[in-house]
Amino acid sequence: MYPTLVPATLLALATHAFFKTFEPASLRLSIAVLAFLPALLVLTSAVPPMTLTSFTTTYGTYYTALALSIAVYRLSHVHPLSNYPGPVPSSTGKLHLYIRDLHDQYGPIVRIGPNELSIIDTTLLPGILGTDSMPKGPMWDGRQAAGNKGTTPSVKGGLIGARDKQRHAELRRVWNRAFTTSAVKQYEPIVLRRASQLVGELKKRCEAATMHDGRAQVDMAQWLGFFSFDFMGDFVFSETFGLLDAGEDKDGLIGGTESSLYMPSVVQQVPWTVNAARLLRLQVNKLGELALRLVTKRLKEGSMHYDLFYHINDEAKLEQERTPLPVVVTNTSTAIVAGSDTTATTLSNIIYFLLLHPVCFSRLRVEIDEAFSPGTKEPTDTTVLAQMPYLNAVINEGLRLYPPVPTMLQRAPSEGSGGHLLGPGLFIPEGTAVTVPPYAMHRSPRYFSPDPDKFMPERWLADSATNVDMVTDRSAFIPFSTGSAGCVGKPLALVEMRVVLALLVQTFDMRFATGYDAKRWPEDIHDVFVMRKGALPVKLSCRALEA
Numbered sequence: 001m002y003p004t005l006v007p008a009t010l011l012a013l014a015t016h017a018f019f020k021t022f023e024p025a026s027l028r029l030s031i032a033v034l035a036f037l038p039a040l041l042v043l044t045s046a047v048p049p050m051t052l053t054s055f056t057t058t059y060g061t062y063y064t065a066l067a068l069s070i071a072v073y074r075l076s077h078v079h080p081l082s083n084y085p086g087p088v089p090s091s092t093g094k095l096h097l098y099i100r101d102l103h104d105q106y107g108p109i110v111r112i113g114p115n116e117l118s119i120i121d122t123t124l125l126p127g128i129l130g131t132d133s134m135p136k137g138p139m140w141d142g143r144q145a146a147g148n149k150g151t152t153p154s155v156k157g158g159l160i161g162a163r164d165k166q167r168h169a170e171l172r173r174v175w176n177r178a179f180t181t182s183a184v185k186q187y188e189p190i191v192l193r194r195a196s197q198l199v200g201e202l203k204k205r206c207e208a209a210t211m212h213d214g215r216a217q218v219d220m221a222q223w224l225g226f227f228s229f230d231f232m233g234d235f236v237f238s239e240t241f242g243l244l245d246a247g248e249d250k251d252g253l254i255g256g257t258e259s260s261l262y263m264p265s266v267v268q269q270v271p272w273t274v275n276a277a278r279l280l281r282l283q284v285n286k287l288g289e290l291a292l293r294l295v296t297k298r299l300k301e302g303s304m305h306y307d308l309f310y311h312i313n314d315e316a317k318l319e320q321e322r323t324p325l326p327v328v329v330t331n332t333s334t335a336i337v338a339g340s341d342t343t344a345t346t347l348s349n350i351i352y353f354l355l356l357h358p359v360c361f362s363r364l365r366v367e368i369d370e371a372f373s374p375g376t377k378e379p380t381d382t383t384v385l386a387q388m389p390y391l392n393a394v395i396n397e398g399l400r401l402y403p404p405v406p407t408m409l410q411r412a413p414s415e416g417s418g419g420h421l422l423g424p425g426l427f428i429p430e431g432t433a434v435t436v437p438p439y440a441m442h443r444s445p446r447y448f449s450p451d452p453d454k455f456m457p458e459r460w461l462a463d464s465a466t467n468v469d470m471v472t473d474r475s476a477f478i479p480f481s482t483g484s485a486g487c488v489g490k491p492l493a494l495v496e497m498r499v500v501l502a503l504l505v506q507t508f509d510m511r512f513a514t515g516y517d518a519k520r521w522p523e524d525i526h527d528v529f530v531m532r533k534g535a536l537p538v539k540l541s542c543r544a545l546e547a
């Protein structure tokens with residue numbers, strides 16, 4: 001037997017035990033341990049000569065033993081998650097579908113990784129996402145790979161990636177102030193301005209098309225993207241990104257932001273690779289550069305506008321400490337990503353469903369027309385819109401079927417806590433993450449039936465509560481997540497979506513473009529933490545109003 005075989009095996013077992021216990025986040029330390037320990041063994045071993053064979057044999061033994069040790073441990077009954085069922089790892093670009101299939105197959109609690117459970121049991125939600133529950137999980141360390149220009153990865157200032165509960169609560173204070181009911185009321189003129197601009201631009205295209213076959217063809221998903229990015233530019237910085245004006249993503253702002261979402265969606269699965277990703281400088285983010293430029297400009301101008309920047313930069317000086325520049329940059333670009341893509345995706349999904357179900361489109365138009373007489377009154381009174389049952393049912397149903405954050409609401413016990421008791425017999429040990437996947441939850445027949453995969457706004461109406469054959473469990477409806485780290489922008493997103501939908505449905509007749517196969521829409525959807533969508537080609541004409 002080769003003299004280093006046993007020591008190399010023992011060394012591999014010790015390495016596994018070390019990594020399992022301490023989970024080093026430093027890439028340098030990990031590389032150093034894995035690369036140099038076997039060499040050290042050969043160099044310090046008295047017996048074998050220092051030949052190429054002794055090195056290759058020792059390295060081979062060490063890595064094989066390490067891999068086997070990890071595999072055996074993860075599949076063994078000693079592993080703390082061994083009681084939970086789960087699949088053999090699989091790779092699929094459609095994480096939302098995959099996780100949903102797993103829940104269909106294995107039930108509400110599934111082990112989806114060596115140290116991760118996916119849970120869709122409503123009774124456990126308060127313990128996972130609720131106000132006094134666990135902090136954000138390790139995937140957020142991985143998502144830091146998206147680090148923007150002008151931000152410093154080591155600055156623990158970004159709200160969305162803040163894993164320490166107390167720190168998160170401190171950072172969230174300025175955001176909570178920015179989204180109170182009265183603050184959101186003050187942003188309404190921005191919503192109305194940008195929504196009217198969207199309608200105006202689309203009208204122009206319709207009018208130009210009357211010269212030809214009378215209908216304009218537009219990519220509705222793209223136009224809703226222009227709206228939501230321009231709106232966020234206005235809302236965050238009181239600046240315009242000029243997308244609606246140009247009618248194109250001329251500077252690649254949307255394209256760049258969307259492609260920058262891929263890499264973090266991979267790295268988040270293996271957070272310790274984040275430093276390698278950074279070393280390779282994989283992040284290309286035009287939005288970060290833009291945010292840095294706009295923040296710098298605003299700081300020079302002084303406090304002039306009431307917008308999100310006003311709050312994030314604490315211009316009312318309500319906090320004891322000044323917010324450092326990198327934190328302001330991180331938070332403003334976070335707001336633009338978090339608020340634009342999600343809203344554009346939801347609006348696009350809803351238009352898709354309304355075109356697929358013309359009866360729902362007509363019913364919605366009737367409700368809007370009854371409240372706002374077409375041709376005389378624009379549907380822009382947000383108080384009235386908030387109380388329209390069918391409009392809100394349509395929005396809920398769109399969010400239910402395609403929640404823009406489909407799978408990764410992740411939490412984990414805080415460091416040093418030892419673990420978190422989720423329920424009787426359900427202890428989550430430290431080092432384990434729990435993920436709640438809204439897509440799988442929203443399509444579970446246990447919570448939404450009949451036909452959980454069908455677009456049925458009726459399930460949200462008051463009659464459904466008295467219908468014994470219908471289940472609509474609102475506690476399972478979590479498109480905005482819930483608890484202290486749930487979506488802070490929810491009230492504003494709802495205002496935006498109600499106004500835009502009401503205006504579009506009242507102003508335009510729409511149908512899918514000729515030759516568009518509606519099956520493409522779900523096929524084009526990809527889960528990259530948020531949802532990537534394809535084009536939505538729509539034939540559009542201005543609605544003819546009776547005189």
Ligand code: HEM
Nearest residue numbers: 160335338339342343346405480481485486487488489493
């Ligand atoms: C349809 C629209 C939207 C949906 C479905 C949505 C959904 C979500 C979800 C699921 C989360 C993750 C919460 C978690 O991990 O538990 C989140 C977080 C967040 N969202 Fe939204 N969002 C939307 C619009 C907006 C808007 C308009 C803004 C405005 C800036 C915004 C800002 C944020 C921020 C800052 C966070 C991080 C909150 C925290 O960590 O405390 N979102 N959102």
